[in-house]
Amino acid sequence: MYHALQLSRIAGERGEVPVGAVIIDSSGNLLAEGENRKERDQNPTAHAEILALKAAASKLQTWRLNQCTLYVTLEPCPMCAGAIVQARVGLLVYGVDDPKTGAIRTVVNIPDSAASNHRLRVIGGILETACRQQLQMWFANRRHRTE
Numbered sequence: 001m002y003h004a005l006q007l008s009r010i011a012g013e014r015g016e017v018p019v020g021a022v023i024i025d026s027s028g029n030l031l032a033e034g035e036n037r038k039e040r041d042q043n044p045t046a047h048a049e050i051l052a053l054k055a056a057a058s059k060l061q062t063w064r065l066n067q068c069t070l071y072v073t074l075e076p077c078p079m080c081a082g083a084i085v086q087a088r089v090g091l092l093v094y095g096v097d098d099p100k101t102g103a104i105r106t107v108v109n110i111p112d113s114a115a116s117n118h119r120l121r122v123i124g125g126i127l128e129t130a131c132r133q134q135l136q137m138w139f140a141n142r143r144h145r146t147e
Contacts (some may be wrong), residue, residue: 011035021048033058075102095131
């Protein structure tokens with residue numbers, strides 16, 4: 001999660017909402033990483049999780065990531081939650097709940113819904129304070145610049 005936090009800091013410095021994601025294999029080896037790139041790439045799907053999932057699947061040469069753990073600093077949105085379920089990720093670990101678009105536990109629960117064909121194990125609240133503070137500071141700085 002510390003590495004995901006570093007990636008989210010980089011995303012924030014580059015004008016993106018600060019979210020970072022890493023995927024590790026069952027031996028704890030780093031397979032892939034991603035940071036939000038939506039603004040830089042002008043791509044609505046360029047969320048940290050999507051980029052990390054794509055890179056991990058490419059590296060493993062399979063879309064089935066059931067032996068992998070995805071760490072992400074912010075609770076995934078509906079698009080990312082759907083992709084995580086479709087990739088059959090073994091474990092999702094996230095930092096802070098997203099009260100606006102959280103699709104794992106907060107606003108909706110895609111993994112446990114009838115629409116899910118995969119039972120995703122989830123651990124939330126890891127480095128929650130650090131993840132929350134990073135997001136709050138980024139949004140406060142952004143509001144301050146636009147005033």
